[in-house]
Amino acid sequence: MKYKIDITDSYENFIDFDGWSGVTNYSSLPKIDEKKSTCHVFLENTSIRMDENIWRDQILSVNPKSTINIADDLLILARKAILTIENVRCYDLRVIYKEHDYYHSSGLTFDMKDRFMVFGGDDIEYLHTNIYGGVIFNGKVFLELEEKEILPLMINGDDEVIGGEKGITKINNEKEKELIKKNNLLDIGYFNAIKSSIWDYNFLIKYFSHQNGYWEAIKNYK
Numbered sequence: 001m002k003y004k005i006d007i008t009d010s011y012e013n014f015i016d017f018d019g020w021s022g023v024t025n026y027s028s029l030p031k032i033d034e035k036k037s038t039c040h041v042f043l044e045n046t047s048i049r050m051d052e053n054i055w056r057d058q059i060l061s062v063n064p065k066s067t068i069n070i071a072d073d074l075l076i077l078a079r080k081a082i083l084t085i086e087n088v089r090c091y092d093l094r095v096i097y098k099e100h101d102y103y104h105s106s107g108l109t110f111d112m113k114d115r116f117m118v119f120g121g122d123d124i125e126y127l128h129t130n131i132y133g134g135v136i137f138n139g140k141v142f143l144e145l146e147e148k149e150i151l152p153l154m155i156n157g158d159d160e161v162i163g164g165e166k167g168i169t170k171i172n173n174e175k176e177k178e179l180i181k182k183n184n185l186l187d188i189g190y191f192n193a194i195k196s197s198i199w200d201y202n203f204l205i206k207y208f209s210h211q212n213g214y215w216e217a218i219k220n221y222k
Helices: 053-060 164-182 201-207
Strands: 002-006 031-033 038-049 074-085 088-097 100-105 115-123 129-137 141-146 150-155 208-210 215-217
Touching: 002 053, 038 088, 038 115, 038 129, 038 164, 201 208
Parallel strands: none
Antiparallel strands: 002 141, 031 038, 038 074, 074 141, 074 150, 088 100, 088 129, 115 129, 115 215, 208 215
């Protein structure tokens, strides 16, 4: 069974892009649909909060027997998921590949009330590669996932449901072995070497205000 969760007003709190759960989060480079102004990011081994009704109800209304019904205070692991951001204004990337930084920018521009979202993690296809991405948009944000890709990761902050530290290490090792086997090489020719001001925290807090669950522009920038 498939779910499409609206996280427009709560994306900052919903997805663990920082890996505090101990599971390494994997992310693809953004796939931009220029015609629809939509950004798709493919995620793997992503830790997701399922302890608030704003998220839980969107799944349980479709499938009352979902795995998330195991507990109210729950962190799940999505083995695969798709992050979709609509009405994209611009996007910026910082990718660390084999200890070198590569930047890419579509051209920074935004208006008041536009929103800013950060995503990233280890690269889903390339070993020793870390993705830091930022998207400015004025549309909806959705996370799409399937029931078969959901595993309970923590209940009431306890990770024994996944096998504790050994279980988390096993998950991380499996994905790393997959990347070693693939041995893909990143095409650095993709990057235009433009470093956006959005990566400067002082710039960020000058132009954006952090709300409870998202960043919102408080000034125009052209």
